[in-house]
Amino acid sequence: MPPTPAPRLNVKVRRKETDGRFGQLHLECPDEARRAVPGQFVQLRAPEGRAPQQNLLRRPFSIHLWIDANGDPAPSPERIAGLAVYFKIIGPGTQALAALEQGDGVDFLGPLGVGRDLSEPAPDRVWCVGGGYGVAPMLFWGQSLADAATEKHLVYGINQLSDLPAFPSFSDGYFHYMAKALGMQFHLSAVHLVRDLFVGTCVALLEKLLEAAPGGVGRDEVVACGPMGMMKATALVAWQRHLPCRVMLEEMMACGTGVCRSCVCPGRGEDGSARNITTCTEGPLLDAARVAWDEIG
Numbered sequence: 233m234p235p236t237p238a239p240r241l242n243v244k245v246r247r248k249e250t251d252g253r254f255g256q257l258h259l260e261c262p263d264e265a266r267r268a269v270p271g272q273f274v275q276l277r278a279p280e281g282r283a284p285q286q287n288l289l290r291r292p293f294s295i296h297l298w299i300d301a302n303g304d305p306a307p308s309p310e311r312i313a314g315l316a317v318y319f320k321i322i323g324p325g326t327q328a329l330a331a332l333e334q335g336d337g338v339d340f341l342g343p344l345g346v347g348r349d350l351s352e353p354a355p356d357r358v359w360c361v362g363g364g365y366g367v368a369p370m371l372f373w374g375q376s377l378a379d380a381a382t383e384k385h386l387v388y389g390i391n392q393l394s395d396l397p398a399f400p401s402f403s404d405g406y407f408h409y410m411a412k413a414l415g416m417q418f419h420l421s422a423v424h425l426v427r428d429l430f431v432g433t434c435v436a437l438l439e440k441l442l443e444a445a446p447g448g449v450g451r452d453e454v455v456a457c458g459p460m461g462m463m464k465a466t467a468l469v470a471w472q473r474h475l476p477c478r479v480m481l482e483e484m485m486a487c488g489t490g491v492c493r494s495c496v497c498p499g500r501g502e503d504g505s506a507r508n509i510t511t512c513t514e515g516p517l518l519d520a521a522r523v524a525w526d527e528i529g
């Protein structure tokens with residue numbers, strides 16, 4: 233289990249974007265950001281008085297990007313000045329975070345959990361598949377492979393166009409813009425009919441892209457984050473093609489540090505035997521084969 237970092241009560245917000253449905257915060261935390269790897273998460277709570285009543289729990293969010301002092305994606309480790317989170321505004325916790333302003337402090341714990349080991353060999357090609365707000369950690373995954381010769385694909389699934397953020401600073405599509413900036417090829421699917429878009433789920437789009445993709449299979453990798461059903465379907469697509477697949481589980485998490493056991497998910501040990509996984513400390517990033525998908529529904 234990774235050591236639990238000490239909480240910090242006053243991590244400064246350097247920048248905020250929101251369109252009322254989604255939010256993005258840039259947080260000034262260079263030391264924590266330099267330790268962070270893709271797949272890890274932070275727990276955040278806005279101070280009292282910023283929003284509707286919220287309970288005492290910090291809320292978990294995937295790390296979205298390494299940020300430099302100008303608020304751009306950090307181009308190299310020496311330029312890391314903080315990290316960004318991207319979130320859907322759902323209830324009191326996320327409403328309070330979206331109400332923060334530049335210079336406000338936030339209660340911060342992280343980085344938490346297990347993510348990608350940056351020293352592991354880079355694949356020749358990676359398919360980063362994000363469903364809904366599960367797309368948040370995928371930009372970080374691409375950013376962490378910036379120096380590798382890896383062909384990087386972001387496959388992002390929404391239901392309808394209103395599921396895309398419309399941040400004031402990114403008029404022509406935030407994820408499209410960021411994927412391009414990070415050297416990732418961008419593919420978007422929508423379940424409801426949208427002109428010029430692939431109609432269907434991001435998993436169906438992944439299947440189509442894999443069919444059309446030239447080259448062998450052994451050096452591709454799939455990584456997925458989103459609703460459980462979407463990750464299960466992605467794991468199946470990868471398994472059918474003998475592709476390694478990792479998923480980032482977003483179970484309900486209260487403490488984020490392995491104490492409360494609210495995040496336990498049915499899984500398998502190394503020998504295939506049934507065993508529960510504490511997703512906040514053993515994950516959120518897990519080999520898809522470790523999850524007992526048949527028990528998840």
Ligand SMILES: Cc1cc2nc3c(=O)[nH]c(=O)nc-3n(C[C@H](O)[C@H](O)[C@H](O)COP(=O)(O)OP(=O)(O)OC[C@H]3O[C@@H](n4cnc5c(N)ncnc54)[C@H](O)[C@@H]3O)c2cc1C
Pocket residue numbers: 273287289290291292293294295317318319320321322323324325326327365368369481482483484485486516
């Ligand atoms: C590892 C991880 C990474 C995540 N990454 C992102 C991300 O990058 N972007 C994003 O938009 N969302 C992410 N989520 C989901 C996000 O944490 C929830 O949407 C958020 O906690 C909702 O809080 P709320 O108060 O606004 O909503 P509410 O629905 O009002 O919350 C009600 C109560 O449920 C609890 N609760 C709700 N969802 C969760 C949850 N997932 N885990 C624990 N408690 C919960 C809250 O503590 C609160 O007490 C992630 C969740 C996990 C576990």
Ligand code: FES
Pocket residue numbers: 484485486487488489490491492493494495496510511512513
């Ligand atoms: S969230 Fe408490 S043990 Fe995982």
